[in-house]
Amino acid sequence: MTSGSIPHRAPPAMPLVIKVPLIVATLMIAVSVAVTFQVFARLVETQERTLADLTEAYLDGLSSSLLPHVQRDDNWEVFDSLERSRALYQGMRVTTVIVVRPDRTILASTDPIRFATEAIVPDALGSPENAGSVSQISLDLAPRTWLTRALAFQGRTIGTIHVEVDLTHLRAERRKVLGVLVATNLALTLLFAFLGWWLVRRMLSPLRVLARHMELDAAGALVPITIDRQDRPGSEFDRLFRRFNAMAQAMEERELLKARIAEEERLASLGRLSSIVAHEINNPLGGLLNAVDTLRTHGHRPAVRENAVGLLERGLNNIRDVVGMTLAIYRPDRDPRPVRRKDIDDLRLLVEGAALRRHVSLIWRNRLEDGSGIPAGPLRQILLNLALNAIQATPASGTVTVEVAHHDNLLRMTVEDGGSGLPEPVRQILVAGRPSLVPGVGSGLGVWVVARLVSDLAGRITVPRNGVGGTRIEIVMADTPKAEIKHVA
Amino acid sequence: MSTSGIGRRRFLAQCGGLIAGGLSAGLARADARPLRFGLTPVFLNNDLELLGRLRDYLATACEAPLQLVTRRTYQEITALLVSGQLDAAWICGYPFVVFRKELELVAVPVWQGRQEYQSYLIGRADRHFAAIGDLQGDVHAYSDPDSNSGYLVTAAALVEARFEPSTFFRRSFFTYGHRNVIRAVASGLAQSGSVDGYVYEVVARLEPALTAGLRVLRRSEWLGFPPIAAPVREPVPGRTAMLRRALERMDRADTGRAVLSLLQLDGFNAGNPALFDGIGRKIAMLAKGAVP
Numbered sequence: 083m084t085s086g087s088i089p090h091r092a093p094p095a096m097p098l099v100i101k102v103p104l105i106v107a108t109l110m111i112a113v114s115v116a117v118t119f120q121v122f123a124r125l126v127e128t129q130e131r132t133l134a135d136l137t138e139a140y141l142d143g144l145s146s147s148l149l150p151h152v153q154r155d156d157n158w159e160v161f162d163s164l165e166r167s168r169a170l171y172q173g174m175r176v177t178t179v180i181v182v183r184p185d186r187t188i189l190a191s192t193d194p195i196r197f198a199t200e201a202i203v204p205d206a207l208g209s210p211e212n213a214g215s216v217s218q219i220s221l222d223l224a225p226r227t228w229l230t231r232a233l234a235f236q237g238r239t240i241g242t243i244h245v246e247v248d249l250t251h252l253r254a255e256r257r258k259v260l261g262v263l264v265a266t267n268l269a270l271t272l273l274f275a276f277l278g279w280w281l282v283r284r285m286l287s288p289l290r291v292l293a294r295h296m297e298l299d300a301a302g303a304l305v306p307i308t309i310d311r312q313d314r315p316g317s318e319f320d321r322l323f324r325r326f327n328a329m330a331q332a333m334e335e336r337e338l339l340k341a342r343i344a345e346e347e348r349l350a351s352l353g354r355l356s357s358i359v360a361h362e363i364n365n366p367l368g369g370l371l372n373a374v375d376t377l378r379t380h381g382h383r384p385a386v387r388e389n390a391v392g393l394l395e396r397g398l399n400n401i402r403d404v405v406g407m408t409l410a411i412y413r414p415d416r417d418p419r420p421v422r423r424k425d426i427d428d429l430r431l432l433v434e435g436a437a438l439r440r441h442v443s444l445i446w447r448n449r450l451e452d453g454s455g456i457p458a459g460p461l462r463q464i465l466l467n468l469a470l471n472a473i474q475a476t477p478a479s480g481t482v483t484v485e486v487a488h489h490d491n492l493l494r495m496t497v498e499d500g501g502s503g504l505p506e507p508v509r510q511i512l513v514a515g516r517p518s519l520v521p522g523v524g525s526g527l528g529v530w531v532v533a534r535l536v537s538d539l540a541g542r543i544t545v546p547r548n549g550v551g552g553t554r555i556e557i558v559m560a561d562t563p564k565a566e567i568k569h570v571a
Numbered sequence: 572m573s574t575s576g577i578g579r580r581r582f583l584a585q586c587g588g589l590i591a592g593g594l595s596a597g598l599a600r601a602d603a604r605p606l607r608f609g610l611t612p613v614f615l616n617n618d619l620e621l622l623g624r625l626r627d628y629l630a631t632a633c634e635a636p637l638q639l640v641t642r643r644t645y646q647e648i649t650a651l652l653v654s655g656q657l658d659a660a661w662i663c664g665y666p667f668v669v670f671r672k673e674l675e676l677v678a679v680p681v682w683q684g685r686q687e688y689q690s691y692l693i694g695r696a697d698r699h700f701a702a703i704g705d706l707q708g709d710v711h712a713y714s715d716p717d718s719n720s721g722y723l724v725t726a727a728a729l730v731e732a733r734f735e736p737s738t739f740f741r742r743s744f745f746t747y748g749h750r751n752v753i754r755a756v757a758s759g760l761a762q763s764g765s766v767d768g769y770v771y772e773v774v775a776r777l778e779p780a781l782t783a784g785l786r787v788l789r790r791s792e793w794l795g796f797p798p799i800a801a802p803v804r805e806p807v808p809g810r811t812a813m814l815r816r817a818l819e820r821m822d823r824a825d826t827g828r829a830v831l832s833l834l835q836l837d838g839f840n841a842g843n844p845a846l847f848d849g850i851g852r853k854i855a856m857l858a859k860g861a862v863p
Contacts, residue, residue: 158712158745161760190760195759198710
């Protein structure tokens, strides 16, 4: 059994009710980003193609209408044509058009204040060599972009048209479409995430019920699930709930059984102790009765009377100590006060009697210092059980050593016997930490109780294997137990 | 209208037709030719409403189908008129004086109570102007080479001020319309322009935005208003008199008054050729100045 080891607690896993919608939302975001990118790319492509086509058509129309006027160097007609074409091509958002002669002087423009007739056109607007750049138009250009088209007649360039196109509205439209796309996809993502959360929550609700019932109640028991009549009978969860309820019932029965066995063991221990106590009381009783007879017969003699009364007092004191010790160990509410050195010494009284009867030598080393934080009751029961077991296991004229030491905030108890060695199943009960399975009666039940008590006190038991016989049981526990004593079997 | 009225009218028309047909078949053929009336861009000839109303009025008043003939330049209209291809035309005083022997004065418009107008030199409102010499080096907009107010007056003024008109401006061009001169100067295409004062005033009233940034730099003396002229040798006899009567009575009919209102004119009167003596003097001055 290794259930006593404390497992490393991993951080709590994210509930499925959140995990699945998160995955759905992540997938939706990925899909929407891809879709948005595609739609947006197509929009930009369409916008740019339409703009290029429109610009091309505009420049074609403008070129054909301007050509004769440019040939005649008629700046008024060029201006008038530009004005009229501006009214015709309002969809183009042309802000400025300049018609330039081959010598780079301006023939006419739609904005003669900025680009006056006869002035030299700014170099930044490009030259006829750059003509045809309409195909390179892009919305990523500046909001206002200059395009250039050469005016050719019979294979000779007779002028250049420079057109300033305002792309602001297209860029604004692009931004608007992007905003709508992002908002729509975000809304859809949130909607699907919510739907995912709702569906998964609905689908996993039986599992949540199961998880809630898997947690032990205050009494350490599983609470059975009330099976709703509306649940589909025969469904997976219906079968799961029924199996869980059967398991909870079995666990409850096992816990009851363990409690009953522990109680029986306690009673058995009590019986053994009772016989010890009876023996301890019975031994001096003969002497005490003799002293009473002596008093009755020779009580008038002061020396005899004094001697008899002294004998009576010692015998009664001895009986009082034995009875007091027994009460201290088996008091029903256990003794919650911290253990003191005297508690261990008192225990010796009980153990010594048993050792004497078995003709076993007892070596008792009590080095406990007062001020320990360990409760007295469980500690004394542990030591008493182990010591009595050791005496029981040791043949006559053998030796049992009991040692209690206190060192570096650790309490160390050692019980060593001269027996034939601890059977392996019993040894396993001791070293396995807190045992859950109850051994059969007579096959280590006392040891099982010791193991549970040590586990309650957060102690550790070691039993080295010894090939030559004899058993050495060592118990080490922190002076301030980490866990409170919840339940002592 | 009653059916008996229609019957009677049809009967009278048929009788009249028989009588007229019997009397003068040749004259009827000549009368059937539409009255061809030429228009130069001397006024706002781009107003379709005006053209429609003028056609309606003259056709009714002259009792003849009317054909309005428009051309881009004064020269084209003058040539058609002098060659007898037009019955009459509204031309400028300049070609009227030049072709004085071939042309007969039909009527002269009355504008603001007089049959005279001025030529304006216009420029942007913020430009400095003290004398015509300040315009030297401008890009200048003329209206038409055969226009009195749109060319002759400025050219004569330059000659008078001892400038050579062909080189005085850095560049000059013709817009073939007084309103276009205003547009050219207003847009900045030209720094100054020569324009008909009447047209400028009408545009300033009807389209104040167009003239908002402009000002009149110089006004000429009063000269004869662009007249309606007819060939001395009438293509169809009697039409000149008929047309003169129709023009003089324009303010008596609703359609005529609508035309006058659109033109911002008071009416038409038979004018005196002496009105155009001032233009004649400018032509002479220009001819004299142009001689090297």
